Amino acid sequence: MTAATRHYLDFERPIADLEAKIEELSRLSDTAGPGAFDQELAALKHRVEDLRREAYARLDPWQKTQVARHPERPHFVDYVSGLIDEFVELRGDRKFADDQAVVGGLGRFRGMPVVVMGHEKGHDTTTRLKHNFGMARPEGYRKAVRLMDMAEQFSLPVITFVDTAGAYPGVGAEERGQGEAIARSTERCLSLTTPMVATIVGEGGSGGALAIAAANRVLILEHSIYSVISPEAGSSILFRDRAEAPRMANAMKITAQDLIGFGIVDRIIPEPAGGAHSDPDAAIKAVGDAVEEELKALFKLSPDGILRQRADRFYAIGRKGVG
Amino acid sequence: MRTMADARDETPKDKPARPARGAGWLAKIAPGVRNLVNRRAETPDNLWIKCPDTGEMIYRPDLESALWVTPAGRHMRIAPPLRFKYTFDGGAYEALPVPSVVEDPLKFADQKPYPERLAAARKATGEPDAVALAFGGIRDVPAVVMVQDFAFMGGSLGMAAGETFVAGARAALERQVPYVAFCAAGGARMQEGAFSLMQMARTTLAIQELRRARLPYVVVLTDPTTGGVTASYAMLGDIHLAEPGALIGFAGPRVIEQTIRETLPPGFQRSEYLVEKGMVDRIVERSELNAVLGSILATLMLGRKTRAA
Numbered sequence: 001m002t003a004a005t006r007h008y009l010d011f012e013r014p015i016a017d018l019e020a021k022i023e024e025l026s027r028l029s030d031t032a033g034p035g036a037f038d039q040e041l042a043a044l045k046h047r048v049e050d051l052r053r054e055a056y057a058r059l060d061p062w063q064k065t066q067v068a069r070h071p072e073r074p075h076f077v078d079y080v081s082g083l084i085d086e087f088v089e090l091r092g093d094r095k096f097a098d099d100q101a102v103v104g105g106l107g108r109f110r111g112m113p114v115v116v117m118g119h120e121k122g123h124d125t126t127t128r129l130k131h132n133f134g135m136a137r138p139e140g141y142r143k144a145v146r147l148m149d150m151a152e153q154f155s156l157p158v159i160t161f162v163d164t165a166g167a168y169p170g171v172g173a174e175e176r177g178q179g180e181a182i183a184r185s186t187e188r189c190l191s192l193t194t195p196m197v198a199t200i201v202g203e204g205g206s207g208g209a210l211a212i213a214a215a216n217r218v219l220i221l222e223h224s225i226y227s228v229i230s231p232e233a234g235s236s237i238l239f240r241d242r243a244e245a246p247r248m249a250n251a252m253k254i255t256a257q258d259l260i261g262f263g264i265v266d267r268i269i270p271e272p273a274g275g276a277h278s279d280p281d282a283a284i285k286a287v288g289d290a291v292e293e294e295l296k297a298l299f300k301l302s303p304d305g306i307l308r309q310r311a312d313r314f315y316a317i318g319r320k321g322v323g
Numbered sequence: 324m325r326t327m328a329d330a331r332d333e334t335p336k337d338k339p340a341r342p343a344r345g346a347g348w349l350a351k352i353a354p355g356v357r358n359l360v361n362r363r364a365e366t367p368d369n370l371w372i373k374c375p376d377t378g379e380m381i382y383r384p385d386l387e388s389a390l391w392v393t394p395a396g397r398h399m400r401i402a403p404p405l406r407f408k409y410t411f412d413g414g415a416y417e418a419l420p421v422p423s424v425v426e427d428p429l430k431f432a433d434q435k436p437y438p439e440r441l442a443a444a445r446k447a448t449g450e451p452d453a454v455a456l457a458f459g460g461i462r463d464v465p466a467v468v469m470v471q472d473f474a475f476m477g478g479s480l481g482m483a484a485g486e487t488f489v490a491g492a493r494a495a496l497e498r499q500v501p502y503v504a505f506c507a508a509g510g511a512r513m514q515e516g517a518f519s520l521m522q523m524a525r526t527t528l529a530i531q532e533l534r535r536a537r538l539p540y541v542v543v544l545t546d547p548t549t550g551g552v553t554a555s556y557a558m559l560g561d562i563h564l565a566e567p568g569a570l571i572g573f574a575g576p577r578v579i580e581q582t583i584r585e586t587l588p589p590g591f592q593r594s595e596y597l598v599e600k601g602m603v604d605r606i607v608e609r610s611e612l613n614a615v616l617g618s619i620l621a622t623l624m625l626g627r628k629t630r631a632a
Binding site for chain 2: 167168169170171173174175176177178179180182183184186187190191206207210211214226227228229233234237238239247248251252253254259262264311314315317318
């Protein structure tokens with residue numbers, strides 16, 4: 001990808017400018033003869049890395065929101081292809097339809113048989129439409145319930161990847177009981193007697209995220225966010241103006257670094273220096289390592305212990321260590 | 324979770340009507356005129372209440388004896404004390420304590436600091452937060468009842484409401500009695516961020532405790548119930564009743580209209596629509612709630628007793 005086609009966020013402008021210069025210089029170098037600008041190029045590349053590292057080391061909550069939504073950030077399908085062997089997608093809620101905003105199936109995760117599912121946002125216009133930008137309708141949550149039923153039946157652990165702006169607000173979704181579908185999915189997570197590990201890999205948008213994140217362990221990537229309402233929507237309600245979204249992002253404490261102190265997430269998975277999208281393979285591996293570790297620890301618990309640990313985890317939130 | 328702004332304003336409280344202050348001679352000869360003049364028709368201090376549907380002026384004592392249901396059938400929003408009074412036999416009940424929680428965990432401020440909003444809501448409602456609990460008999464079936472007050476910051480589900488919901492379920496478990504939840508909320512309390520989101524899971528856990536104990540959990544949906552409340556305990560009842568005409572949905576109508584860029588049909592997301600779509604068992608008039616709830620709870624508890632025997 002060249003600097004012209006790569007997706008840069010606003011705060012990455014200086015990086016974009018520098019990378020464009022590097023490309024220009026490389027082109028000049030090609031015509032001027034091999035190695036003509038090697039020294040300059042190396043220095044510039046070094047400078048870009050520094051800039052990127054610095055920028056990503058001190059992202060504010062609104063910048064993190066942008067990173068969490070970055071179109072090149074690894075999505076569910078990337079995690080599946082990087083981490084799950086013999087993935088067999090299972091489709092449909094057996095009631096009405098198949099909703100591709102939530103994708104799930106069976107597979108092997110580092111040798112372990114698992115049920116895996118997650119929100120998928122899509123990566124280009126065609127797939128974004130197919131997956132409805134990761135905004136699930138009731139059928140998505142009912143498929144999740146069905147897959148969790150199967151996990152229970154066959155004693156399979158459940159791994160989820162959370163990445164949604166929220167459940168889809170549409171007429172059909174309401175008509176078919178969006179609220180009920182989300183509630184039942186959350187309930188099913190909480191009644192599983194097999195281990196469940198959720199990782200917020202992008203956006204954890206409200207109830208539509210929680211529906212597959214009410215897990216024994218909730219992990220979050222370093223620049224992911226988890227929020228009761230999107231900063232934009234919150235801003236339009238409380239400030240009557242979407243433009244206050246950055247302020248809202250700040251006030252709602254939606255970053256991994258805020259949430260770990262509240263006990264709302266259990267573990268932060270560090271991202272590559274320029275964010276998960278700068279080195280997807282490394283990010284995917286880091287997520288895999290963390291999920292494996294958490295799952296293995298949970299295997300030590302009995303089915304009853306699994307239930308109790310999950311209940312204790314959620315009941316404890318807000319009861320201590322706050323304020 | 325984004326619908327508080329959709330709410331209509333009418334928030335009658337269980338307070339005696341006081342004569343209008345400062346209205347002078349006009350109020351004495353024509354009390355309704357003052358309402359027309361300064362548009363405070365829905366506030367509790369007035370002797371005349373404007374019907375939100377027809378605009379007709381309703382004499383407050385008449386409205387009170389009709390359980391705050393207008394002649395047009397609108398079930399107006401009522402505060403927890405009135406709800407308890409109408410729900411329990413003979414209006415007799417024991418108020419249960421609500422747990423205290425950490426306040427303002429995020430140190431949140433929008434245009435106003437959150438503690439100021441809380442203080443204002445407390446002053447306006449006389450309640451500590453959006454959810455109240457009571458214990459009493461419903462057609463002689465002892466039950467714990469939870470009531471959510473839309474007048475308190477849109478009934479929003481924060482840590483206090485969530486913890487109170489859990490405490491209500493525990494009180495029902497302790498007494499081995501059914502749990503009835505009157506829901507009314509714009510959704511989660513944004514000022515508590517992800518802490519409010521977590522209440523969706525925490526209240527669900529409490530419902531699971533009731534299920535394991537085979538104690539009935541009955542939901543009564545009242546106007547309005549939307550957002551995170553609809554996506555958790557409001558839709559997890561063994562039985563879902565609804566008052567007539569209540570707005571019930573996940574996304575608020577304004578959010579949906581913005582998404583689809585169309586005007587929604589009349590009746591969309593109202594109680595009657597939810598019955599038709601299979602999400603609500605039955606619409607029950609306010610005056611019938613005590614009888615219907617009593618009957619349902621008695622049947623379920625009889626079945627439970629047979630099993631235990």
